[in-house]
Amino acid sequence: MMNNSTSIQDWLYNCIRCGNCKYIFKDYSPSCPSGEYFHFESFFASGRLWLAHGIQKGELDWDSSLLDPIFACTTCSSCEIQCLAPHHEYIVDVIEELRALAVEALGPLEAHEKFAKRIQASHNPYGHEHHNRALLEIHNLPEKAPIVYFVGCTANYREEVIRDATISILKKTGIDFTIVDEYCCGSPLIRTGQIEQVNDLAEHNYSVFEQAGAKRILTSCSGCYRTLLKDYQKIGLRPDFEILHISQFVRELLDSGKLSLKISNTELEVTYHDPCHLGRHMNEYDAPREVLANLPITFREMEFTRENAWCCGSGGGCKSQYPEWSLETARKRITQAKSTKVSTLVSACPFCKRAFMDANDGSLDIIDLSEIVDRFTET
Template sequence: MSKLRKIKAIANLGKHFWIHVFRRLVSKPKPGEEKRKFLEYYSGDKITALTAGDREALFEYQKCINCGTCARVCPVYAPAAHGHYRAPDSIAASLSRSFPEFGAARDAVYNCTQCGACALECPRGIDVPGLIMLVRRKSAQADAELIRNTFRERLQTLEKHGTAHGAPAADFSAYKKQGAEFVFFTGCAGRTFAADETRKTLDLLTVLGVNFTVVDDACCGGFHRSAGLLEPDSAVARAAAQRILDTGAAQVVTACPHGLYTMRTHPAYRDIRARHVLELLNSLDFKLAADARTAAYHDPCFLGRRLGVCDAPRELIARAGASLTELPGNRERTVCCGSQDGEFTLDPAVARAMAAERAAHAAATGADILLTACPACRKAFAQAAPNLTALTVSEYIADRYKA
């Protein structure tokens, strides 16, 4: 029986071979037809096109020795339950295969808040957040459906309302003027849920005699960056940069660490000098009403760890005479509270758990107030620990200002 099957198989193979030869002799394919059919055949696998830069980056990520340090310091790993993350090398390897298989890795890459703790501690110096963003970018390029739903919903909100946080957006036109030295960039947060903080900061800058104007109608592109959609020639970033340049101001300041990070790292802002507003305030000479309370300061991940702005907030707090207590995990080794990127990427319960854990760190110090330099962090603390007094440092300084 097996011999008969073998004969039939050989006969069938021979038949198709001669049919193929005959077709090649009598029907010559049109130019490009074979290439088209080849690409059409493989389009279902959604094979990812990698640039030379992509390949170089992936080779770099293969330095991973699977020591587990990145998992040990990841603030999401414990709250999200073990198993949500893959090691960096396995995510990189998935890029060399078809996207249906890679699609399973998107839960891992979208559970990342981009806090950067893993890169700081990696013994091989691997830029793990960079790898995560590479995967998100390739995912978005291949199929928009692979972008996590929360991001796609926010993109629709951004397109409709001009801000990722929806309407209503505050109007700061009263602060706008010509010939300013500085431009205050509100960003999406600064004109929505943090509008009151923004107004306090602008009023303080006004009474301190700072010559500034405001850009309150542009998104910096940071949200697109987190979603994997911020390319080097991003129209969103270029439009925001042009709005800043059109003011003629020499410098831009913002209260948003994520916006500041975007401005300092994206090529669209190469001609713009950007600082956090606390850096500007710390360079000015003014007095603050004495404060006998104890304050704990939380370093935002993007400001403290990724940009190294750690001293200005602490020096401003010290001006008020408040007793500053450090949280476990501070400066470049701060602990992520799950805000901003976490708001769009994580399960809400995971984000709240991270914020509650960080708020518990502050409560354990016995501090009277918890201060931070990021409106998104302050919002996360207010939601996770409503009994804890949490303020941004700019709010705190505005309240303590003594004319």
């Protein structure tokens, strides 16, 4: 696509490498995790766009020296927020397209190829036995319901406590819902340029949503939310159902009075991390905060928050391919959370939670929004 797209050519020419993408505009604090870690221009958005320009013009040949600058990026979208040029909202699109071209020319990176093969074999990147149908029996759920809870791979196979807390909330509030025979949403493949399987995964998921009679789809994972709502439309799928992140649905339950909270004298002090896929990618900053505002907790914001939040370091295939850098990025966010003097760091994405748990030195409790909501929800 990059070879033939006039619009992409225009976006590349719009970048004058001014450097705004490297810093938070209001105070010039660092905003790009990869650029701050690797220290070369090619690891910032401006450098990546220049690489894309060289490939577009035929001035650069594909070789392995291009791979780290192209793939060592969490696609957190902070550069899109800071950039003031007309092309700013398409920077991540260009990077993801560049990755697809890299995979076509040189093949996928080793760690990325491993989880792609697992998705093909068992429908999830962790290689676990596919067990969604068993959840229907375990939780006594119907085959069909107006609301489908799309669990997501990480909540299903790594952070099951998030899945169970979400199911608990839905049951406590009397929601008519079910779980379907979902496959990986395809986000890990899209982010790493391995796009061959994505159409089949998307079509399967839309098919099982329709078979269940779904009117609304709920997700725990911010990456799943972005993929189901935004990426699937790019491949021509137009949903006949509404897609919501669990924070948005819980806010609805609170606003309607369907979710009753326990009266508590807890002294729990909490800060919140904005997942990149929920915040910068989908512009949802308020729902999680409005949910937290209803809980009997003390809430404190970090210095870098909302559109200026520091990334957890795990997105874009970086946790698997660049684990040391990913961990260092998460540690920096942990330090920012600790500076608020709270006891608990809450996020709204299973992948963010895992990143912070791996980076945590034991000084913070790391939990998902669904867990803290379930803790205070009346039976």
